[in-house]
Amino acid sequence: MGVLSSLLTSSIGRKILVALAGLLLCGFLIAHLGGNLLLIYGEGPFNRYAQGLEKNPLLPLAEVGLAGLFLAHIAVSLKLRHENRQARPASYAMQRSKGGRSWGSRTMLLSGLLLLSFLVVHVWHFRVQEHADGLYRAVMNAFQSKYYVLFYVAAMAALGLHLSHGFQSAFRTFGLSHPRLLPMIRKTGFAFSAAITVGFALLPLWACFWAKGPR
Amino acid sequence: MRFRLRIWRQKGAEGGRLVDYEIDGISPDVSFLEMLDVLNERLVSRGQEAVAFDSDCREGICGMCSLVINGQPHGPDRGMATCQLYMRRFKDGDVIVVEPFRARAFPPVKDLVVDRSALDRIIAAGGFISINTGSAPEANTVAVPKQNAERAMDSAACIGCGACVAACPNAAAMLFVGAKVSHLALLPQGGPERDRRVLAMRAQMDSEGFGNCTNETECEAACPKEIKMSNIARLNREYMRASLLAEDYTASKESA
Numbered sequence: 476m477g478v479l480s481s482l483l484t485s486s487i488g489r490k491i492l493v494a495l496a497g498l499l500l501c502g503f504l505i506a507h508l509g510g511n512l513l514l515i516y517g518e519g520p521f522n523r524y525a526q527g528l529e530k531n532p533l534l535p536l537a538e539v540g541l542a543g544l545f546l547a548h549i550a551v552s553l554k555l556r557h558e559n560r561q562a563r564p565a566s567y568a569m570q571r572s573k574g575g576r577s578w579g580s581r582t583m584l585l586s587g588l589l590l591l592s593f594l595v596v597h598v599w600h601f602r603v604q605e606h607a608d609g610l611y612r613a614v615m616n617a618f619q620s621k622y623y624v625l626f627y628v629a630a631m632a633a634l635g636l637h638l639s640h641g642f643q644s645a646f647r648t649f650g651l652s653h654p655r656l657l658p659m660i661r662k663t664g665f666a667f668s669a670a671i672t673v674g675f676a677l678l679p680l681w682a683c684f685w686a687k688g689p690r
Numbered sequence: 691m692r693f694r695l696r697i698w699r700q701k702g703a704e705g706g707r708l709v710d711y712e713i714d715g716i717s718p719d720v721s722f723l724e725m726l727d728v729l730n731e732r733l734v735s736r737g738q739e740a741v742a743f744d745s746d747c748r749e750g751i752c753g754m755c756s757l758v759i760n761g762q763p764h765g766p767d768r769g770m771a772t773c774q775l776y777m778r779r780f781k782d783g784d785v786i787v788v789e790p791f792r793a794r795a796f797p798p799v800k801d802l803v804v805d806r807s808a809l810d811r812i813i814a815a816g817g818f819i820s821i822n823t824g825s826a827p828e829a830n831t832v833a834v835p836k837q838n839a840e841r842a843m844d845s846a847a848c849i850g851c852g853a854c855v856a857a858c859p860n861a862a863a864m865l866f867v868g869a870k871v872s873h874l875a876l877l878p879q880g881g882p883e884r885d886r887r888v889l890a891m892r893a894q895m896d897s898e899g900f901g902n903c904t905n906e907t908e909c910e911a912a913c914p915k916e917i918k919m920s921n922i923a924r925l926n927r928e929y930m931r932a933s934l935l936a937e938d939y940t941a942s943k944e945s946a
């Protein structure tokens with residue numbers, strides 16, 4: 476069996492694929508958050524950044540790559556989950572943790588599915604639709620609705636929960652078990668999840684409650 | 691002591707349900723399995739069928755005993771098998787739910803007995819050394835770093851009970867396979883077949899219908915021999931190494 480088919484068909488190979496895509500998506504999150512924070516600098520800088528991105532000839536390539544990462548991560552992780560469900564056809568009448576599972580690990584599928592629904596709404600609204608007045612106004616207007624803000628904050632909380640387990644789990648999947656490095660990675664993962672959640676959730680809250688911008 | 695037992699009864703491969711049994715006059719110093727022996731004697735004397743369950747050594751070394759007790763494989767304590775659990779661990783009057791290990795790869799046989807030979811088939815696929823290693827070599831002729839010797843020993847402590855599978859939310863067998871791959875990969879005698887072993891054992895593990903690891907670490911918590919999660923990480927490393935280097939390409943083809 477070649478490397479590629481082993482990656483796609485074996486349990487361990489598929490896990491590695493999910494983890495690899497997941498970590499690369501974490502890299503995307505950092506870049507995305509950086510761009511979003513320009514909102515705080517106002518309409519000019521933010522729209523210039525957005526237009527710069529749209530004019531970049533490499534954008535379609537990056538978007539296809541990003542979509543590929545999401546698709547691979549979602550499709551393979553759902554396939555794994557389906558197999559895991561089949562692996563225990565009769566469930567326990569009583570099941571109690573002996574210690575080990577965390578809130579993050581228990582809710583990977585739930586937080587993932589919430590993220591998926593968020594992604595559909597988010598990409599549709601801010602990427603697919605045309606924005607005649609520029610992206611800045613579209614974003615600021617959208618966040619005048621408290622329900623919309625709530626949806627965004629909830630999705631970012633789900634993202635934080637997802638990453639609180641996912642980040643360190645990915646490194647374990649890559650085979651990391653160093654007695655000092657692994658605890659460090661765990662802590663880094665928690666800090667990263669918290670930073671990403673707070674960073675992304677702050678913007679809709681800011682736009683709704685504090686920003687003095689165009690309405 | 692008296693207890694209310696809720697025990698899973700199942701005639702054959704299908705069906706089954708929890709049946710309630712009241713039991714009293716149990717000494718706090720009998721083991722859980724001895725308590726079940728007492729129950730069975732009373733059931734048989736009443737003309738009822740005994741509860742089937744597995745056990746052999748009853749001292750925590752053979753891996754035959756199983757049982758999920760109040761939702762936990764091998765009961766509430768860490769680092770011990772069901773046969774090492776004593777009734778003093780419970781309170782008088784407790785309700786105790788007893789179920790079999792549940793996984794598709796462990797088909798039910800009867801009551802609390804399941805067929806764990808899937809684990810044996812994984813060993814048969816590669817968890818061995820083919821050459822005759824002869825009698826013990828002269829001391830220090832085969833150099834083994836001390837840490838490796840100790841880690842190999844820790845991994846070799848696995849008794850193949852399957853509690854890791856029972857505890858895993860995904861019914862994955864990665865801790866068992868990780869331990870079995872590790873203890874040979876860490877020693878020079880395991881070197882020649884290192885790649886072939888991990889590829890073949892992984893293939894057998896998947897074809898038995900075990901789930902996929904999501905690093906929940908419930909297996910480590912349930913393992914009576916306290917086999918560590920690092921064995922799963924090593925299994926991942928060994929598998930990647932063997933797949934990428936493909937030094938033993940024919941073996942990896944065979945196992946496809």
Ligand code: HEM
Nearest residue numbers: 494497498500501552583587588590591641642644645648
């Ligand atoms: C920004 C988006 C996302 C990021 C950064 C991300 C990141 C990660 C990471 C790092 C892992 C750990 C991989 C491992 O255990 O080795 C993971 C696992 C997982 N992700 Fe995501 N994820 C994202 C979106 C999603 C979405 C939209 C879904 C939708 C279903 C999803 C479903 C899952 C599931 C089910 C797992 C567990 C994998 C398994 O069962 O082995 N994720 N994710």
Ligand code: SF4
Nearest residue numbers: 848849851852854913
């Ligand atoms: S790893 Fe632990 S729980 Fe799993 S089979 Fe071996 S001894 Fe039992």
Ligand code: FES
Nearest residue numbers: 746748753755773
């Ligand atoms: S009966 Fe042998 S380990 Fe429990």
